[in-house]
Amino acid sequence: MNNLGIYFGPQLVSIVETKGNKPVNYTHVSRMAASPGEPLEEKVPVSEKLSVLLRDELVKNEIGPKEASISISGKDLIVRTFEMPILPRHELDAAVNFEAKKYIPFKIEELISDFQFKVDKNIKKNRILFVGIKKDTLNSYLHILDQLGLRVKSIEYSAFSILRLLKLANVKEKGIIGVINIELAREDEANFVVLEDGFPLFSRDISLISGSEESMGGGENNHIAVLEKLKREIQISLDYYERKFIGKGIGRIFFITDPRDKDKFNGFIKELNLGVNFIDIGKHIDKPVPFSLAFAKGYSSSLSKVNTTVKINLFSAKERLLKKLGPQTPSSFPLIARFKAELTAAAASILIILMVFVAGVLRALPLENELNNIVRIRSLPKGVSLDSGSQQLANINADYKSRADAMEAIAKKRLKLTPLLDAIPRLIPKGMWLVRMYFKGDGTAECLLDGRAYLGNSSTESELVNAFRSRLKESAAVAKYFKDVSVLSLRYVQTEKVSRTNFVLSLQGHQKEGPGR
Secondary structure (H helix, E strand, O other), X not given: OOEEEEEEOOOEEEEEEEEOOEEEEEEEEEHHHHOOOOHHHXXXXXXXXXXXXXXXXXXXXXXXXXEEEEEEOHHHOEEEEEEEOOOOHHHHHHHHHHHHOOOOOOOHHHEEEEEEEEEEOOOOEEEEEEEEEEHHHHHHHHHHHHHOOOEEEEEEEHHHHOOHHHHHXXXXXXXXXXXEEOOOOOOOOEEEEEEEOOEEEEEEEEOOOOHHHHHHOOOHHHHHHHHHHHHHXXXXXXXXXXXXXXXXXXXXXXEEOOHHHHHHHHHHHHHHOOEEEEEOHHHHOOOOOOOOHHHHHHXXXXXXXXXXXXXXXXXXXXXXHHHHHOOOOOOOOHHHHHHHHHHHHHHHHHHHHHHHHHHHHHHHHHHHHHHHHHHHHOOOOOOOOOOOOHHHHHHHHHHHHHHHHHXXXXXXXXXXXXXXXXXXXXXXXXXEEEEEEEEEXXXXXXXXXXXXXXXXXXXXXXXXXXXXXXXXXXXXXXXXXXXXXXXXXXXXXXXXXXXXXEEEEEEEOOOOOOEEO
């Protein structure tokens, strides 16, 4: 029996029919064709117009399967990874939903969600992969499939679907690897996924076409602009990943892209300083199809029988939720049902009030007994007797106050990092950034600022460093702790593609106590 995969992308809907692992039919529909056109057409829902277009393509291409696996672009999904304590499996569902509320911008009740977990023995916690979709969005996709007369087999995130291509390419899942799906044309969003033994640690969707790039049209100039944006986005993703997953360095990165664009990535690959491999899906299919990322995602969706470590299925999650809620049958006697509901609510309210009252009494009893016991066994402060007069108590109070003032004066002299961490970034001029900050609070207070300046000219960059030094000396927050600001080192660095000035500034003052908060 042939398999059918449908990918709903930002611009294209890709339909791929496969037999075994080989595609036998492929077509696609532009989502722009279903956008509102004439005023009369605006009253027709976009989903209805898209259903008609897809039905015509299925008939025209004689695509036969009546069951389909669906993949969806990241713009319609919430994909999050987070850590949780190791819990019994029967407690994990409720705990994950509670934790996920911290990471989504709307109510968890508005989502259909599924999750997967993996025990990380190094940190002794569960790593949670959480994927959710708004109920309205999911229902709109299911409505389209229902209009096409197709049964839904699975619904998943397209960046996870395409991981099946790693299986076809015999890529070993052991270790930490990155997967980048990218097309320099305008069709689709790019995806960056990091896997540890096949389990996703990190994922990010990257939209490469902006308004300025669209205005440039196609061709080489557009590819250069898209590639530059990809470099920035990948570097941002890598920086975030390295901060969040310390000690989990990426060993290799696999690119799924058009083989004809391989040479365009060579310079970028060298900058990554990672082992990079290219996966050519054309080697694994018999039918010659020009590379299209939308096709690759539709094709990988149709390979639902190819198992990967990721088991997220939003359609199964919806089915489980409906089964859990049970059949929703209306009562034949609405007035009686309403009265029963109100009576049940009133009884529950009374029961809750009684439980709160009893719990308060039970909690107060041991506290009251403990208080009486403390009063009975307490001792008078040192230097105070039952015969102490008001003058003696006043003298004792003055002595305590003097000691407290001395302690407060010591605390005020401590080097407080918070005002400095707030002030220094505000003083950094444009064209300069810091890479490291070192603080010492033992003996003489000292702060080292390790930074970079880039303006395209070494003299101008040196002036920029001196301007930053002057700002630091004039800052009240800095001057409070540091009386001297000097340039420790100033070095002009030039590489094959870019040059910049590296500098280290030393801030020194007088401080006897250790650093405070």
